Amino acid sequence: MAGTSNDCNPDQPGIWLCHQIPRNLAAPPDWMLTSEADKLNALEGTRRQEFLTSRWLVRQALSHASGATLTDCQPAPGRPVASAVPEGWHLSLSHSHGLTACAIGRSPVGIDIEPSQRRPDWVRVVKRWFSAVEQEWLLATDDPFSFLKAWTLKEAWLKATGRGIAGNLQTLEVRKQLELYGDQPDRHWQACGFYVDGFLVSLVYPHSARSGDQEAWPGISLLEPPPEDYRLTRAERQPTNWEPLFHRVIRAKP
Numbered sequence: 160m161a162g163t164s165n166d167c168n169p170d171q172p173g174i175w176l177c178h179q180i181p182r183n184l185a186a187p188p189d190w191m192l193t194s195e196a197d198k199l200n201a202l203e204g205t206r207r208q209e210f211l212t213s214r215w216l217v218r219q220a221l222s223h224a225s226g227a228t229l230t231d232c233q234p235a236p237g238r239p240v241a242s243a244v245p246e247g248w249h250l251s252l253s254h255s256h257g258l259t260a261c262a263i264g265r266s267p268v269g270i271d272i273e274p275s276q277r278r279p280d281w282v283r284v285v286k287r288w289f290s291a292v293e294q295e296w297l298l299a300t301d302d303p304f305s306f307l308k309a310w311t312l313k314e315a316w317l318k319a320t321g322r323g324i325a326g327n328l329q330t331l332e333v334r335k336q337l338e339l340y341g342d343q344p345d346r347h348w349q350a351c352g353f354y355v356d357g358f359l360v361s362l363v364y365p366h367s368a369r370s371g372d373q374e375a376w377p378g379i380s381l382l383e384p385p386p387e388d389y390r391l392t393r394a395e396r397q398p399t400n401w402e403p404l405f406h407r408v409i410r411a412k413p
Contacts, residue, residue, distance in 0.1 A: 172264030172364045173378045175220040176355065177394075179212045179257050180384045188389045190218070194236050209254045213239070213261065215385045219394050220261045221248060223380065229391050240267075240321070251318045258358055262377075269319030269363040271311040275354060281306040288328045296335040304359075308405070309333040311361035312350055316341060316409075319348070319363040332412065337405050344411030354402040355379060363409070376403055 187196035188211075195214055202210055217239055221232035227245045234250060235243045242248040251262040251270045256277075262270035285297050285306060297306055316331040317324060320343060330342040341348055347366040352359060362377060381399040386392070 171375055171377050172262055172266075172268045172362065173220070173224055173380070174270065174353075174360065174362060175216055175223065175261045175263070176360075176379065176381045176399075177212060177216050177219075177259050178356075178384055179208050179254075179259060181208060182387055184211060184387075184389060188215075188391075190230065190391050192233065192236065209259060211389060212259045212385060213252050213254065215389050215391070216259050216261045216382070217250060217252070218391060219382055220250075220263045221245065222393065224248065224263050229393055240318075251315075253314075255358065258356070260360060262362055262364075264364055266365045267319050267321070269315040269317065270360065271314035271318070272358050272360050273307050273311055275304065275307065275357055275359045277307065278303050279306075281310075284310070290329050290332050293333055307359050308337065308352060308361070311352070311359055312337075312339065312363070315350065315361045315363040316348075331409070337407055339407050339409040340412045341409045342412050348409035349407065350409055351376060351406045352404040353379065354404055355399065356381065359404075360401075366408070376406070 187199045191214060199207065199210055217234050218229060218232040221227060221242055222229040225245045231244050233243045235241045239250050239252060241250060247265065249264055249267045251268045253260045253270050253272045255272045256274050258272060260270050260272045262268040281303055285294055293309065312333055313328055313331050317327055332340045339350055348363060349366050350363045352361045379399055379401050381397045382394040383397060
């Protein structure tokens, strides 16, 4: 099954992706906030490229989703988890191996991406940080891709719920067949995963009763990379094919 990118439904989150192009931009672009420019000046190499691309992508996503003028769009100061202009949008960012992703919605969202062929030392990670239930099925399955699904789901969950990794990896338990159990029963959470351009993309977000369709998939857009000088001209969407992998409700932990 394959899909194509679609516009952002106000009741559903949207995902914007962009490949990073290695470029040496000496000075911060004039559209950056002072706090962003200061941080950029302290970065070098890959981290500098990631930061530049992510701040450019945030503004593109806000403009596409809200209809606001591109040059007016700004994230809130500090860690970009919400918008300042226009107000009322939640943001989440992820970087991996030359790809940047931005998720945006009217409610908290969390996104994480990993190359689908990545082969980390996953057995050690599972034995040290995962629950006994997770260890049992992941080690028996012996499949690095199953680990990547569980790992990106946990990362996306922690971003959506506003927490760091330390001491919180087991607040979302990923069981066999990707049954998901979280520690926040006060909100109806759901999760979905996609295969896009060789990457696994996992997203966690609340279910909106207004959408009326729990299985509605978020829109995904792959944007043209930023120009050499990172101008804020509106980026065009590239044709994007994506393969939906899973769509799950996150149940309250028993």
